[in-house]
Amino acid sequence: MSNNIKVVCRFRPQNALEIREGGVPIIDIDEEGTQIALKGKDFQGSFSFDKVFGMKTPQKDVFEYSIKTIVDDVTAGYNGTVFAYGQTGSGKTFTMMGADIDDENTKGIIPRIVEQIFTSIMAAPSNLEFTVKVSYMEIYMEKVRDLLNPSQDNLPIHEDKTHGVYVKGLLEVYVGSQDDVYEVMRNGSANRVVSATNMNAESSRSHSIVVVTITQKNVDTGAAKSGKLYLVDLAGSEKVGKTGASGQTLEEAKKINKSLTALGMVINALTDGKSSHIPYRDSKLTRILQESLGGNSRTTLIINCSPSSYNEAETLSTLRFGMRAKTIKNKAKVNADLSPAELKALLKKVKTETVTFKSYIAALEGEVGIWRSGQVVPEDKWVTMDKVTRGDFAALPPASGFKSPLPSDDFSRPATPAIVLEKDERDEFLRRENELMDQITEKETELANREKLLESLREEMSYYKEQEQAAAQENQAMTAEVNGLRLQLQKISFESNENAITVDSLKEANQELISELEELKKNLVEIKNAQNKANQSDKEKKKAEKMAQIMSGFDVSNEMNEKERQIRDALVKLELDGNGLSVEELVSLRRDLSDSRALVEQHTKTIDDLTEEKKMIEQKKSDLEGKFANLEQEYEELLDKTIAEEEAQIQKSADIDETISALKTKLEQQYVTKKESQQREIDQLKLELEQKTNEHTKLSTTIHDLKTANDQLQVALTEQSQKAPTDISEKEKDLERMKKTMAQQLADFEMMKKALMRDLQGRCEKVVELEMSLDETREQYNNVLKASNNKRQQKNMAFLVRDLEHLANVQKQLVEQNSALKKEVALAERKLIARNERIQSLETLLGDAQEKLLHQNQKFEAQLQAVRDRLGQARIQKSNQPTLPAISLVGRIAKPLRGGGVVVDNTSNGEAEKRDTNNNNNKRGSWMPNFINTARS
Numbered sequence: 047m048s049n050n051i052k053v054v055c056r057f058r059p060q061n062a063l064e065i066r067e068g069g070v071p072i073i074d075i076d077e078e079g080t081q082i083a084l085k086g087k088d089f090q091g092s093f094s095f096d097k098v099f100g101m102k103t104p105q106k107d108v109f110e111y112s113i114k115t116i117v118d119d120v121t122a123g124y125n126g127t128v129f130a131y132g133q134t135g136s137g138k139t140f141t142m143m144g145a146d147i148d149d150e151n152t153k154g155i156i157p158r159i160v161e162q163i164f165t166s167i168m169a170a171p172s173n174l175e176f177t178v179k180v181s182y183m184e185i186y187m188e189k190v191r192d193l194l195n196p197s198q199d200n201l202p203i204h205e206d207k208t209h210g211v212y213v214k215g216l217l218e219v220y221v222g223s224q225d226d227v228y229e230v231m232r233n234g235s236a237n238r239v240v241s242a243t244n245m246n247a248e249s250s251r252s253h254s255i256v257v258v259t260i261t262q263k264n265v266d267t268g269a270a271k272s273g274k275l276y277l278v279d280l281a282g283s284e285k286v287g288k289t290g291a292s293g294q295t296l297e298e299a300k301k302i303n304k305s306l307t308a309l310g311m312v313i314n315a316l317t318d319g320k321s322s323h324i325p326y327r328d329s330k331l332t333r334i335l336q337e338s339l340g341g342n343s344r345t346t347l348i349i350n351c352s353p354s355s356y357n358e359a360e361t362l363s364t365l366r367f368g369m370r371a372k373t374i375k376n377k378a379k380v381n382a383d384l385s386p387a388e389l390k391a392l393l394k395k396v397k398t399e400t401v402t403f404k405s406y407i408a409a410l411e412g413e414v415g416i417w418r419s420g421q422v423v424p425e426d427k428w429v430t431m432d433k434v435t436r437g438d439f440a441a442l443p444p445a446s447g448f449k450s451p452l453p454s455d456d457f458s459r460p461a462t463p464a465i466v467l468e469k470d471e472r473d474e475f476l477r478r479e480n481e482l483m484d485q486i487t488e489k490e491t492e493l494a495n496r497e498k499l500l501e502s503l504r505e506e507m508s509y510y511k512e513q514e515q516a517a518a519q520e521n522q523a524m525t526a527e528v529n530g531l532r533l534q535l536q537k538i539s540f541e542s543n544e545n546a547i548t549v550d551s552l553k554e555a556n557q558e559l560i561s562e563l564e565e566l567k568k569n570l571v572e573i574k575n576a577q578n579k580a581n582q583s584d585k586e587k588k589k590a591e592k593m594a595q596i597m598s599g600f601d602v603s604n605e606m607n608e609k610e611r612q613i614r615d616a617l618v619k620l621e622l623d624g625n626g627l628s629v630e631e632l633v634s635l636r637r638d639l640s641d642s643r644a645l646v647e648q649h650t651k652t653i654d655d656l657t658e659e660k661k662m663i664e665q666k667k668s669d670l671e672g673k674f675a676n677l678e679q680e681y682e683e684l685l686d687k688t689i690a691e692e693e694a695q696i697q698k699s700a701d702i703d704e705t706i707s708a709l710k711t712k713l714e715q716q717y718v719t720k721k722e723s724q725q726r727e728i729d730q731l732k733l734e735l736e737q738k739t740n741e742h743t744k745l746s747t748t749i750h751d752l753k754t755a756n757d758q759l760q761v762a763l764t765e766q767s768q769k770a771p772t773d774i775s776e777k778e779k780d781l782e783r784m785k786k787t788m789a790q791q792l793a794d795f796e797m798m799k800k801a802l803m804r805d806l807q808g809r810c811e812k813v814v815e816l817e818m819s820l821d822e823t824r825e826q827y828n829n830v831l832k833a834s835n836n837k838r839q840q841k842n843m844a845f846l847v848r849d850l851e852h853l854a855n856v857q858k859q860l861v862e863q864n865s866a867l868k869k870e871v872a873l874a875e876r877k878l879i880a881r882n883e884r885i886q887s888l889e890t891l892l893g894d895a896q897e898k899l900l901h902q903n904q905k906f907e908a909q910l911q912a913v914r915d916r917l918g919q920a921r922i923q924k925s926n927q928p929t930l931p932a933i934s935l936v937g938r939i940a941k942p943l944r945g946g947g948v949v950v951d952n953t954s955n956g957e958a959e960k961r962d963t964n965n966n967n968n969k970r971g972s973w974m975p976n977f978i979n980t981a982r983s
């Protein structure tokens with residue numbers, strides 16, 4: 047019994063984008079809800095489907111009016127398929143799964159189907175035992191991924207006589223309630239969501255398939271049925287031809303589109319009425335849905351469309367797809383396992399039939415034998431099935447060597463409408479195909495693993511390359527650093543050498559200067575000695591000259607001596623003449639004498655004054671000397687202080703010349719000031735000396751006047767002696783007395799004169815000494831000036847010595863720096879050697895790693911090539927060789943459900959323990975451990 051694919055069409059409301067872009071609804075659904083008129087810009091026309099749902103149709107109505115019946119079919123043992131087709135965003139997921147599976151209004155058809163399944167089971171008779179299992183997979187990039195066991199991301203598709211087409215290794219989870227199913231759905235969707243989150247656009251490019259398998263067993267008869275329900279949410283149909291825009295490679299784009307393209311091709315082949323080959327094997331999707339499209343399945347296709355003019359082209363394409371699919375004819379039949387009684391009856395029937403056929407064949411062979419022998423069999427004796435069935439064997443010709451042909455083996459599953467194969471050939475082909483599918487899957491997995499490995503190796507290689515680059519850079523930097531250090535070292539050693547040379551030359555210069563200084567000192571001492579000697583002799587000479595000069599000015603003694611001699615002569619004359627002198631003469635003589643005495647007294651007084659003055663001058667001199675000494679001391683102190691200050695300043699200041707000039711100016715000013723004050727004192731002394739000289743001249747003049755007066759007195763005495771020699775005796779007596787007195791006076795005068803002369807000489811000596819000391823002072827002043835020059839020299843020397851010390855310090859520092867640098871260089875060289883060693887070892891490692899990598903890469907490529915070769919061979923073999931079915935299922939933990947809401951505990955050796963299904967919800971956790979064990983081997 048063939049049945050067409052049921053196609054329902056559903057329109058969603060216009061979305062925000064469509065409204066924003068000015069789209070308007072361009073669909074019109076007829077009252078019966080089976081026709082849709084598209085009034086587009088480019089197309090106007092109608093399409094009729096089994097059912098058309100408008101934009102506001104609630105989820106419940108879609109289920110009730112188009113899907114609900116399929117659940118009854120599946121529970122009755124039919125295979126069923128519901129798949130949603132349409133462009134991205136057309137509402138496929140909304141229709142299949144719904145906006146929220148827990149929301150009564152928005153939950154989609156899958157939750158409703160699940161709900162309905164369990165409702166049907168509850169409503170079934172209690173002698174029926176059900177098991178429900180669910181699997182959830184995704185096809186992306188032509189790989190089948192188990193959403194309930196995501197580590198299985200490339201499962202092979204197998205086909206065998208017993209199970210038909212199935213995904214090998216797909217986890218099937220036994221469920222006992224709709225909540226169990228929801229839980230499974232949530233788990234699967236979460237795994238799908240993860241991939242969707244990572245690759246946003248992929249959600250609409252992968253096909254998701256939920257498979258619900260329901261088996262029912264009549265516990266009374268042992269008869270069993272099983273139905274599979276495929277619930278498929280296809281990828282967005284408009285992606286065909288558009289994926290290149292999403293940045294995928296051509297290969298990936300091809301793979302993404304392959305399943306949808308193959309779906310279109312399969313539908314075309316199924317509906318064009320002339321294709322003998324249906325390309326189910328062209329994609330994973332069509333292979334899995336093979337029975338759903340033109341096979342043993344009751345299939346419903348939901349085409350989801352946009353009502354908007356904005357998506358007119360896509361809607362039209364979807365509607366055309368639906369129209370084509372509508373004509374696909376399926377041959378759904380119950381997948382039943384017969385009960386023993388049924389099997390016995392069937393066997394009996396078959397045996398009877400076999401006997402009948404055998405008889406028929408034997409009769410026919412007998413007839414053929416007669417004909418072959420040239421005889422004729424009368425028409426009434428011709429063998430017919432009726433006669434054989436009636437057992438009228440007499441009418442039949444005798445048969446010999448009968449071989450019974452095998453009865454036709456038409457299993458419940460229909461053969462794929464492709465090339466007709468012999469049964470053995472087909473089994474062998476399927477077996478071989480399964481093997482090859484396994485191999486392909488294995489190889490693909492291996493390839494993927496190898497690709498991953500290659501990727502990781504590439505990453506490792508790039509890491510090593512980066513490391514190598516970093517090491518090379520580090521090496522370069524270190525080499526540059528070492529070169530810099532070497533240069534620095536060279537520079538420092540060069541500078542150190544230069545400094546050592548400079549220090550040596552400075553030392554030599556210093557030595558020369560010291561020796562020069564020594565020589566100069568010696569010369570100076572010699573010159574000083576010579577000068578002292580010369581000065582001494584000069585001094586002596588000058589002293590003598592001055593004394594002579596002064597003493598010549600003070601020729602008083604001569605005058606006195608003359609006067610004395612004259613007086614003596616006069617006295618002698620008086621003695622000789624007796625009364626030679628007159629009284630007047632005597633009186634005048636006496637007067638002269640008294641004048642002389644007064645003069646002498648005056649001179650004595652003057653000498654006293656001079657002595658006083660001399661004392662004062664001495665005092666002044668000593669004061670001056672003291673002052674000078676003080677000044678000198680002060681000067682010394684000042685000089686030392688200034689030098690110290692200057693030194694300090696020089697240490698601070700780099701501009702030595704400026705400081706020296708400033709110091710020089712300062713010192714010169716001080717010298718000038720001191721010189722001026724000393725000059726003033728010297729001038730004053732000179733003035734005083736001049737005054738003394740003047741006084742001395744005056745004294746000399748006075749003495750000269752006195753001499754003149756003495757002469758006059760002499761003349762007068764002479765004249766007196768010539769005029770009157772009367773009263774000689776008296777005169778003699780007077781004269782005698784006078785003579786005595788005069789002798790006495792003369793003796794006194796002589797003594798006084800001597801004393802005076804001594805005193806004068808002494809004074810003169812002192813004046814000379816004073817003058818000389820003045821000269822000395824002058825000289826000393828000059829010496830001081832010279833000394834100041836010497837000081838400068840000394841200062842220079844001090845500077846030189848200090849410079850030398852500074853240089854010595856610098857040299858010391860340089861030597862220290864040099865040794866420290868040598869140490870650093872040694873350290874750096876050691877480090878460099880160590881780093882070089884490390885770099886070498888790293889390079890060796892890198893070389894090894896690269897070699898290894900290259901080797902691995904080569905090996906991998908060789909393996910890859912081998913795999914490719916084997917794949918190629920496998921493909922060739924696949925197309926050439928028939929296969930045998932050989933795959934069996936291993937144990938699964940079922941959770942049987944009894945019709946009428948009874949749970950069967952198969953852990954107690956099949957003894958059904960009835961429980962309330964409400965309690966069954968509490969057992970939800972039990973499916974989880976089963977989860978692991980339920981995968982097909």
Ligand SMILES: Nc1ncnc2c1ncn2[C@@H]1O[C@H](COP(=O)(O)OP(=O)(O)OP(=O)(O)O)[C@@H](O)[C@H]1O
Nearest residue numbers: 058059133134135136137138139140249250281282
């Ligand atoms: N009948 C409807 N009523 C209200 N909203 C709908 C309907 N159909 C779809 N939608 C909304 O449209 C949006 C897109 O729907 P959905 O995700 O189901 O599209 P899709 O065809 O599955 O897209 P994709 O191919 O990208 O997976 C969703 O927000 C959904 O809620």
